[in-house]
Amino acid sequence: METKHLTCIGCPMGCQLTVKMKNKEVIEVTGNTCKKGDIYARKEVTNPTRIVTTSVPVNGGDLPMVSCKTKEDIPKDKIYDVIKSLENVCIDAPVSIGDIIISNVCDTGVDIVATKNVCVK
Amino acid sequence: MNYDLVIIGGGPAGLAAAVAARDNGIQSILIIERDKELGGILNQCIHNGFGLHTFKEELTGPEYASRFIDQVKEKNIEYKLNTMVMDISEDKIVTAMNKTDGMFMINAQAIILAMGCRERSRGALNIPGFRPAGVFSAGTAQRLVNIEGYMPGKRVVILGSGDIGLIMARRMTLEGAKVLAVAELMPYSGGLKRNIVQCLDDFNIPLYLSHTVIDIEGKERVEGITIAEVGPDRKPIPGTEIHYDCDTLLLSCGLLPENELSKAAGVAINPITSGPIVNDGLETNIDGIFACGNVLHVHDLVDFVSQEAANAGKNAARYIQGQTSNETKEIQVKAEDGVRYTVPCTIRPEVMDDNLCVRFRVGQVFKNSAIAVYFDNELISKRSKQVMAPGEMEQVILLKKKIEEYPNLSEITIKIEEA
Numbered sequence A: 001m002e003t004k005h006l007t008c009i010g011c012p013m014g015c016q017l018t019v020k021m022k023n024k025e026v027i028e029v030t031g032n033t034c035k036k037g038d039i040y041a042r043k044e045v046t047n048p049t050r051i052v053t054t055s056v057p058v059n060g061g062d063l064p065m066v067s068c069k070t071k072e073d074i075p076k077d078k079i080y081d082v083i084k085s086l087e088n089v090c091i092d093a094p095v096s097i098g099d100i101i102i103s104n105v106c107d108t109g110v111d112i113v114a115t116k117n118v119c120v121k
Numbered sequence B: 001m002n003y004d005l006v007i008i009g010g011g012p013a014g015l016a017a018a019v020a021a022r023d024n025g026i027q028s029i030l031i032i033e034r035d036k037e038l039g040g041i042l043n044q045c046i047h048n049g050f051g052l053h054t055f056k057e058e059l060t061g062p063e064y065a066s067r068f069i070d071q072v073k074e075k076n077i078e079y080k081l082n083t084m085v086m087d088i089s090e091d092k093i094v095t096a097m098n099k100t101d102g103m104f105m106i107n108a109q110a111i112i113l114a115m116g117c118r119e120r121s122r123g124a125l126n127i128p129g130f131r132p133a134g135v136f137s138a139g140t141a142q143r144l145v146n147i148e149g150y151m152p153g154k155r156v157v158i159l160g161s162g163d164i165g166l167i168m169a170r171r172m173t174l175e176g177a178k179v180l181a182v183a184e185l186m187p188y189s190g191g192l193k194r195n196i197v198q199c200l201d202d203f204n205i206p207l208y209l210s211h212t213v214i215d216i217e218g219k220e221r222v223e224g225i226t227i228a229e230v231g232p233d234r235k236p237i238p239g240t241e242i243h244y245d246c247d248t249l250l251l252s253c254g255l256l257p258e259n260e261l262s263k264a265a266g267v268a269i270n271p272i273t274s275g276p277i278v279n280d281g282l283e284t285n286i287d288g289i290f291a292c293g294n295v296l297h298v299h300d301l302v303d304f305v306s307q308e309a310a311n312a313g314k315n316a317a318r319y320i321q322g323q324t325s326n327e328t329k330e331i332q333v334k335a336e337d338g339v340r341y342t343v344p345c346t347i348r349p350e351v352m353d354d355n356l357c358v359r360f361r362v363g364q365v366f367k368n369s370a371i372a373v374y375f376d377n378e379l380i381s382k383r384s385k386q387v388m389a390p391g392e393m394e395q396v397i398l399l400k401k402k403i404e405e406y407p408n409l410s411e412i413t414i415k416i417e418e419a
């Protein structure tokens, strides 16, 4: 049996969760105050995901950089791959919120989209 | 120049206040912003986690700001960018300056203060050693990385576990820097739980509680940092030093409401929040001058900023339309036993909203405790909370109906008690 300790991020309480696992299966979650903590713990130990945010340079814009994000969450272990795939990316102004910067980034099925409007200089 | 309402600051507070004032019938509104764009600090907060309460989805800072900027534009609310307010007077004359108009004055019927806050500087922290390059406030680093696209350093130590520092620990790690440690003077973190998990734990960055920076090496540029544990007296304990070779120190040691303008106008400031003392309508001691957002008290969630600002906008509209009178009775709201302050500080039962939200922070971590509300000496409500920490804002709702049952009420006290 394996035990993992987590902090629930579901609300400011930040309950300290203990997850008991056997053969990669969750046996028991304790320490949570509400159902949300249980759901969070099960996902976090089996399939943790995150939204990744960063910014990329813009050509000819009124701002030098445009912020962007993965449109949905991606597996946590792909965070660095996603950042790497943006390394040499530079896009042309104008940019609008929601514009796709990279589609299906690292085969996650998720697009990277702009989160800011940048006008032409 | 004459405007019914002048709003100082075009961040989330100023924007939401403007929208609410327009929705409540005010036509002549001017927002003044010193930066080159609207949105305030949100423009550099490119991470997600904004707007969960308001929009039921997780937005990034710029996306959240754009929802309000769009409303301001749709409603044709006037704004001036690259314009700095230099002075406001008690009789509500606003003096501002920009490159095209030079110095100019505006007569306002009402003013909303929405200037936000600034970071505590190193001077306020008293770290010994030289002042080499490579020491940045976390917010400055955030601006450099996210807006200018410039990385301040490669090996980083962060002092202070406020949210900006935590967010920057992750941001700089993703951009290829090595974040060696976060040191926090207090025995608890000042940041949100979520940020500790997703910005430090995710990247195995150690957080040292009850630690501080005791030495900065390097003359031209930072070359090394030494941290040490502190005792209950907050003095370093010999023998606990940890040394890091690094080129950058980020300071994330809290925010201070920016109230130089307010003070010069004679607005009374609460020494605990460093923000104005306000009543339930978010009006300061000067009639017709209102405050909201981080200039009033430091917020961690922008949703609460927008709610508070909408309230300020609505009340400023009422004031301009002559719907408020100063002849109403005021009840003091007192913060005691673990509650550091409350916003508002006074309420006017005759004109207050039906459900009034009183926000506050606690002074230390409380476990298995309760928030108690007293009307004079009578306990009115008690709500248990498993954990309360200074880093998270708390609230109680006061009902007008309930207050009306106590015609002789003189003060309301909010305190922390055993559950």
Ligand SMILES: Cc1cc2nc3c(=O)[nH]c(=O)nc-3n(C[C@H](O)[C@H](O)[C@H](O)COP(=O)(O)OP(=O)(O)OC[C@H]3O[C@@H](n4cnc5c(N)ncnc54)[C@H](O)[C@@H]3O)c2cc1C
Binding pocket: B008, B009, B010, B011, B012, B013, B014, B032, B033, B034, B035, B039, B040, B041, B042, B045, B048, B049, B050, B051, B083, B084, B085, B086, B114, B115, B116, B117, B139, B142, B163, B164, B167, B258, B261, B292, B293, B294, B295, B298, B299, B300, B301, B302, B303, B305
């Ligand atoms: C790094 C960081 C991370 C955060 N993360 C989150 C998060 O994940 N989720 C969340 O909900 N909230 C978060 N917040 C909190 C939220 O962003 C703030 O509470 C909110 O932006 C405050 O809004 P404001 O309008 O009061 O202040 P600001 O956004 O600071 O706006 C004030 C504006 O006033 C202008 N101004 C000041 N003085 C003058 C003058 N004299 N003349 C003209 N203009 C002036 C400034 O230029 C600025 O644009 C974060 C805050 C920071 C700093």
Ligand code: SF4
Binding pocket: A008, A009, A010, A011, A012, A013, A014, A015, A031, A032, A033, A034, A035, A036, A037, A038
């Ligand atoms: S378990 Fe429930 S109460 Fe505890 S932190 Fe998670 S969401 Fe909040």
